[in-house]
Amino acid sequence: MNIFKKIVALLVICIVPSIAHSKTLKIGVAGEPSSIDPHYHNVGPNNMFSTNIFSMLVGQDENQQTIPDLATSWKPINDTTWEFKLRNDVKWHDGSKFTADDVIFTATRAPNVPKSPASFGIYLKGKTFVKIDDYTVHVKTEKPYPLMANDLSVVKIISKKHGENATTEDYNSGKAAIGTGPYKFKQYVKGDKIVLEKNSDYFGKKPEYDTVEIKPIKSGPARVAALLSGDVDLIDGVPPVDVKKLKKNKKVQLSSGPSNRVIYLHIDQFREKSPHVRAIGGGDIKNPLMDVRVRKAISLAINRDAMVAKVMEGLAIPAGQLLPKGFHGVSENMKPDPYDIKTAKQLMKEAGYGKGFELTIHGPNDRYINDAKIAEALGQMLSKIGIKCKIETMPKAVYFKRASAGGPDKTPEFSMMVLGWGAGSGEASSPLKSLLATHNKEKGMGGANRGRHSDPKVDALIDKALATVDSPARGKILAEATELAVGKNYGIIPIHYQVNTWGAKAGYSYLPRTDEYTVVAGFQKK
Amino acid sequence: MTVYILQRTLQSFVVLFVMSLIVFCGVNLIGDPIYMMISPESEPAEIERVIKEFGFDRPVLEQYWFFLKNVASGDFGRSFVQGIPALPLILERFPATIELAVFSLFISLVIALPLGVYAGLYPERKSSKIIMSGSILGFSMPTFWVGIMLIMLFAVKLDWLPSTGRGELGTFLGIESSLFTLNGLSHIFLPALNLALFKLSSVLRLTRAGTREVILQDYIKFARAKGLSHSRVINVHLLKNILIPVVTVIGLEFGSLVAFSTVTETVFAWPGAGKLIIDSVYNLDRPVIVAYLIIIVAFFVFLNLIVDILYSFLDPRVRIKGSSE
Numbered sequence: 001m002n003i004f005k006k007i008v009a010l011l012v013i014c015i016v017p018s019i020a021h022s023k024t025l026k027i028g029v030a031g032e033p034s035s036i037d038p039h040y041h042n043v044g045p046n047n048m049f050s051t052n053i054f055s056m057l058v059g060q061d062e063n064q065q066t067i068p069d070l071a072t073s074w075k076p077i078n079d080t081t082w083e084f085k086l087r088n089d090v091k092w093h094d095g096s097k098f099t100a101d102d103v104i105f106t107a108t109r110a111p112n113v114p115k116s117p118a119s120f121g122i123y124l125k126g127k128t129f130v131k132i133d134d135y136t137v138h139v140k141t142e143k144p145y146p147l148m149a150n151d152l153s154v155v156k157i158i159s160k161k162h163g164e165n166a167t168t169e170d171y172n173s174g175k176a177a178i179g180t181g182p183y184k185f186k187q188y189v190k191g192d193k194i195v196l197e198k199n200s201d202y203f204g205k206k207p208e209y210d211t212v213e214i215k216p217i218k219s220g221p222a223r224v225a226a227l228l229s230g231d232v233d234l235i236d237g238v239p240p241v242d243v244k245k246l247k248k249n250k251k252v253q254l255s256s257g258p259s260n261r262v263i264y265l266h267i268d269q270f271r272e273k274s275p276h277v278r279a280i281g282g283g284d285i286k287n288p289l290m291d292v293r294v295r296k297a298i299s300l301a302i303n304r305d306a307m308v309a310k311v312m313e314g315l316a317i318p319a320g321q322l323l324p325k326g327f328h329g330v331s332e333n334m335k336p337d338p339y340d341i342k343t344a345k346q347l348m349k350e351a352g353y354g355k356g357f358e359l360t361i362h363g364p365n366d367r368y369i370n371d372a373k374i375a376e377a378l379g380q381m382l383s384k385i386g387i388k389c390k391i392e393t394m395p396k397a398v399y400f401k402r403a404s405a406g407g408p409d410k411t412p413e414f415s416m417m418v419l420g421w422g423a424g425s426g427e428a429s430s431p432l433k434s435l436l437a438t439h440n441k442e443k444g445m446g447g448a449n450r451g452r453h454s455d456p457k458v459d460a461l462i463d464k465a466l467a468t469v470d471s472p473a474r475g476k477i478l479a480e481a482t483e484l485a486v487g488k489n490y491g492i493i494p495i496h497y498q499v500n501t502w503g504a505k506a507g508y509s510y511l512p513r514t515d516e517y518t519v520v521a522g523f524q525k526k
Numbered sequence: 527m528t529v530y531i532l533q534r535t536l537q538s539f540v541v542l543f544v545m546s547l548i549v550f551c552g553v554n555l556i557g558d559p560i561y562m563m564i565s566p567e568s569e570p571a572e573i574e575r576v577i578k579e580f581g582f583d584r585p586v587l588e589q590y591w592f593f594l595k596n597v598a599s600g601d602f603g604r605s606f607v608q609g610i611p612a613l614p615l616i617l618e619r620f621p622a623t624i625e626l627a628v629f630s631l632f633i634s635l636v637i638a639l640p641l642g643v644y645a646g647l648y649p650e651r652k653s654s655k656i657i658m659s660g661s662i663l664g665f666s667m668p669t670f671w672v673g674i675m676l677i678m679l680f681a682v683k684l685d686w687l688p689s690t691g692r693g694e695l696g697t698f699l700g701i702e703s704s705l706f707t708l709n710g711l712s713h714i715f716l717p718a719l720n721l722a723l724f725k726l727s728s729v730l731r732l733t734r735a736g737t738r739e740v741i742l743q744d745y746i747k748f749a750r751a752k753g754l755s756h757s758r759v760i761n762v763h764l765l766k767n768i769l770i771p772v773v774t775v776i777g778l779e780f781g782s783l784v785a786f787s788t789v790t791e792t793v794f795a796w797p798g799a800g801k802l803i804i805d806s807v808y809n810l811d812r813p814v815i816v817a818y819l820i821i822i823v824a825f826f827v828f829l830n831l832i833v834d835i836l837y838s839f840l841d842p843r844v845r846i847k848g849s850s851e
Contacts, residue, residue: 032805035609042565043565115580115609117559117560117564118563118568119572119575122567168609189797190615190802191797191802192692192797215690218805219792219793219795222673222677222794222795225677225678225689225690226681226690226795228681229688229689231689231690231691366808395808396562400561405561421566424565425567439570445569447566447570
């Protein structure tokens, strides 16, 4: 009898919460944040997760257009000063009021977190924050700076009261994880789950769920299985191989959308002798990739439609520039290069490489969707114009170090490599500055320029754009720079834009985001 | 005896030292994780700051010397990726892994012992042959694939069990474990079964071989001649004798269950140490990799030592060298 009573009690405990209609949302995500501290690690999964608990001055909508968040409006009041007007109705999760002091404090902590493997300093460098009154902040720079709102849309605002002297551990334990976002921190079990609770005082659209559970499930098939079995309501990173089958499944609803990530080739154009280029038969050869005609021939030899249809299972968009249309600074005139073997062969002949050459293409095998397959397909396509390709792919842990600084004197090691770039700021200036501007440590330009493309005209255009506060005018200059650097110089060769797929339980869908983030607000009833 | 234990402990320290040196240099040989961790938009100056802050600009041996000095004071360094001390990071994940290993050991014993004895008693029966060929599958099927299949069958098609994660924790006798709640048990069942499959096959084969050997022994014949019941002969005389090799193997294999549950933990998103180590390897998180391997090696050395010592007590024929002469 006693045991029977216990069983009944247990059943009651199990059933009662569901009677109380507590609404719980469970999300299975591919990437786990490395910390709850919003300023510890400037990397996708962390920035995505912290938007649940914290807010920014400026937000980004699903197409990465800037929208008001903690700031209601912002405008340049002179060449070197931006004025931000703050909301006066915002409360921290502990009930205290949000003011300009918190913003000033954030600007001092965010770039200076000890042991940060990727600091937020890059967004706050050269900016001086001044409090004008409780709800007005001025940000001063030395030179005119147009990307103010974009930069500040990545930095989470933290509470001065809880953030002073707080360590990264204090955020992980929840002690300092006091934000202004739609959900409050409740529990963090590393590797298992992060549990959030509704913040009824949220200043934006009221959060819909009482509890949100975010579960990192790294393995793709396991994530799909968790959705199919109903253990989670939403997953990101649906593997392309499963998409066709899941589309027919009535238990799930897939949502796909293009991302800000372009998959492209970086090409060695700064070494007379490139380490992975050989003449046919293996002899030494002057680096043919320095010739723009050869680079153009390579671009024409890539059958982008076949790449999208066969390798990417339809989940990509052929690319002709740095960002898909709709983003700021995208050129209206540029289309993906056509597949044209005849012209490509002609160009190779003109450049003096009619007989072709040998080349090793390097790529990662665990970073981008189907990355190793992309490299293999490229090798086959280039063989049609006489370039005999060897393909070498490797884990990202090895790849990125070698691709960036594996050669002598910390130069890039490879001759041609498959890479991807996601424009975090949502503007063409991001890839232009990092991938195509002349590599220059002092100027802080070309940080990821692994082919060392260098054209003074492109550099001048980028500099001009970065000093043009007027938005439409800047867009035009960025488009012009892209047309020159990609369209004419073939500084990089774009292949396709990645398309990301989310899976939701039946009756719901997810509003795809170009920044690849999975946020609670995007999960909607159909 | 004391001399022997001291000797062994000293040897263990040498093993640990050599292992840490190899792992430290090996991970360094692959590269450093800077270009993977850093935001791609970082400017060259920021990349240099991180390289300096993590000490990657120093020679490997100097980094290693620094590491040794810290270890001497109990500090295994901080995880590059998570920024918190490596040792507590690993230790807080161990309970989940150990509970998974214990439960899967339990499953493999419960299934394998009776089946193994049966197959050993009646080797000519068709059912025995099916059991034995079935055990080959347990050996040869890849854990990853079996895990996904288990999820597809029990979680997706039948909807009996959850597919992912660890369940609620309960406390019993001061130990916190998901084995003490119904929800926790439902979560642990599939990953434990997945992990048990390999062990199950080896225990089954061991049991069968033992049974076939023991059943021909004189004392079994004598017991039968004495008129003891069939079940008593099997349960007492036979089982007791075949258990000795089985227990030995299990004792040693428990270590490997704990150390190599990585695949199962990844498939089932089980928050154990195995998942942590595989993530750390992917991220080249050197402090965590080195600390984890030191713990695991220490664990193995300790298990072996215990088994050796127990042997000398259990079986007087086994003498420990150096203690008796």
